[in-house]
Amino acid sequence: MKVLIIEDEPALATNIVEYLSGQNYICELAPTFQRAMDKLSQYNYDCILLDIMLPDGDGIRLLEQIKMAGKEDGVIIISAKDSLDDKIRGLEIGADDYLTKPFHLSELAARMFAVIRRKKFGNTNKLNVGYLEIDIPAKCVSIKGKQILLTKTEFDLLLFFIGNPNKVISKGALAEHLSGDYADMFDNYDFIYAHVKNLKKKLFDAGYEHELKTVYGTGYKWER
């Protein structure tokens, strides 16, 4: 899958490229508004990561161009601006998601995974991972036709892991993913442990081999 990273901060762009490598992504970089315009006029992408604050132009205008050209590319805005107006404006113009800096790369990967799948499969978004059959819109997981009952949190976690195959994910990333604005409610992220444990147990009880591994004590990894 092709990804265009429109980001003027090279260190951040290479972070993303490096993290996504080894997964099914081919990344291209566009550090300026002009370069991004050039790329967009020539190619289509599965997903575009768009920093709206570019040195030579407003990223929102790029988004407008993409939408005016009738492109179907999924767009995730990554911005240092945590302003709701920007968020609403971006989503109204047609961005698929909005991520505020700073973010965990695993969070970005999970969001990209979701956006791309939604774009591709829409309402019939069924995902097969090994024996697992995941109906994303219905939030249903089953193995060989047998349904596994997961809580909302466990389902969220499962998708997060699947969006980050073979990556070590810290419990901090999981906690921030789950709690969002309320992450500062916690003195520690130990509550993640119980959720992951339950998820693992449910998958195991349903007869699914352990792909979800605990690493270094408190980190996790979805091995494929």
Add this chain to the structure above:
Amino acid sequence: MNKLLSRTFISFSIYALFVLAASIPAYHYIVDGIWLAELDEHNQIIASRTEHELNKMHLDEKQLKESIKLWNSIQPGTSLEETNFDVNLKDSLFIEFRQNPYLKRVEIDRFRGLRKFIHINGKPFILTVETNVEETEETVAAIAMVTLIFFVILVLGFLVLNMRLSKKLWKPFRAALKNLKEFNLNHQKPIEFAETKILEFKELNQALEKLIGHTLLVYKGQKEFTENASHELQTPLSIIKGKLNLLLQDEPVTQRQYQLIEEIDFAIGRITRINRNLLILAKIENNQFNNTEKVDLSETVRKIKREVEDYYRLDEASFIEEIDSGIVISGNQTLIEIMTGNLISNAFKYNTESGKITISLTKIGLTVSNSSTNSLPTEKLFKRFSTTRKYGSGLGLAIVKEICIKNAWEVKYTFKEGLHIFNVFFQTD
């Protein structure tokens, strides 16, 4: 506290009292002096005329004696006596006090007298002329009375002038004062002072305008700095966070290295939240949450409660929820969510083990409480970074306070029966 004008009024009145009191003896001496000089002149004229007329009559010795006798008995206030001193003695002036012989009550009269040596038919005589003069006490009393009347008139005049002056003269001052009282740094609006022709007020207004202009500039600069600094921090934080994620993927990482990465990541999460909250504060202050709408508070509170309670296992009868339905207030949706979110998540966060949490919402206000062992320092509770808790951003309650100020609501903290109670009272109109 005294008003400035009543101060000057009192001083002026006291000064006037002294001056007028001092004028009483002065007037007395002047009036008395004139009085005596005039009487001396009068006595002199009488004496001269007497001498002249008697000489003109060309009386013989016998006739003269009889005439003088008659004179002395019927002419009041004068006496003519023969004398043996045939020297040209000097005239003398004197003052004499005598009881009025025709009154029974005590009535001492003052007399001004002239003793003059005259010659009638070549013989020396002493002629004494006395005229009644007003007594000192009476003069002083009269002058004092008049002075007192003038003093009263003066004071009354001061009072009236004072009232009119304070109304008129101080008008620009009062206007400036009113403006200053209504001035709010947050509104970022400079004060416009009315034109005045009085130099002092003009200078005052100019100085105030300068001061306020400078203050506004500094304040704006400070707020913009906070906002810009917060923005600028996002990107480097993002890079660090990303690099840590990548570091985690390097295999093999030792268990210890993994722990370190986790801890760094946790700290960065905290910086991020402090940064975000600072940004929210700056934005509230910069009026960037201006759009007001009708917000269904009941729904908002329920939603936030659901989101928050997911992370906490609350059991038994430890949670009380009394949320009236259909409470709608006008405000900014985002800010209201932030405010209720902060209050509710705080209650969960700082609740004691198996403590009690209450959320109640009525038309009057929102109340959130949780169990605790000791009271919080009320006066600095809503200040930035005043909490001692290690993991919060230290800004949650400051944001709540700021949102309440923006909406003219009141937020109050009380500690009662082992409960932290936070009340937000809405303006009911």
